[in-house]
Amino acid sequence: MSIIALFNAAKDYLEARRTNQIFRHLDDHYLKDIGFYRDNGHIRPLAGSNHDDNERPVKTHIPPGENPSDG
Known part of the structure; x- marks a missing residue:
């Protein structure tokens, strides 16, 4: 590493x-209002995390002559 x-x-x-x-001192309603939830004693964001190793973006290969920005 x-x-x-x-x-x-x-x-x-x-x-x-x-x-x-x-x-930690907030109840579940207030946590939800600010975008978090309680999960087994841990506070987690509702929207997820950028460091999620299970979901990796899938890259698709587009041939050079067929790019959407070509018109």
Whole structure:
């Protein structure tokens, strides 16, 4: 694991921990109002995360002569 990946993992962990600490005192209704929900004691965003490893964008290959921006 590279040092940059290690720093990014630490940053993600600390952000999630800080979010849980800040929002822990709110009830479920208030969490939903600001875009979060409680899941087994953890606070999670309603919209998902950019760091979801299970969903990767699918890239489709378009031949050079058939690009939509060609007109």
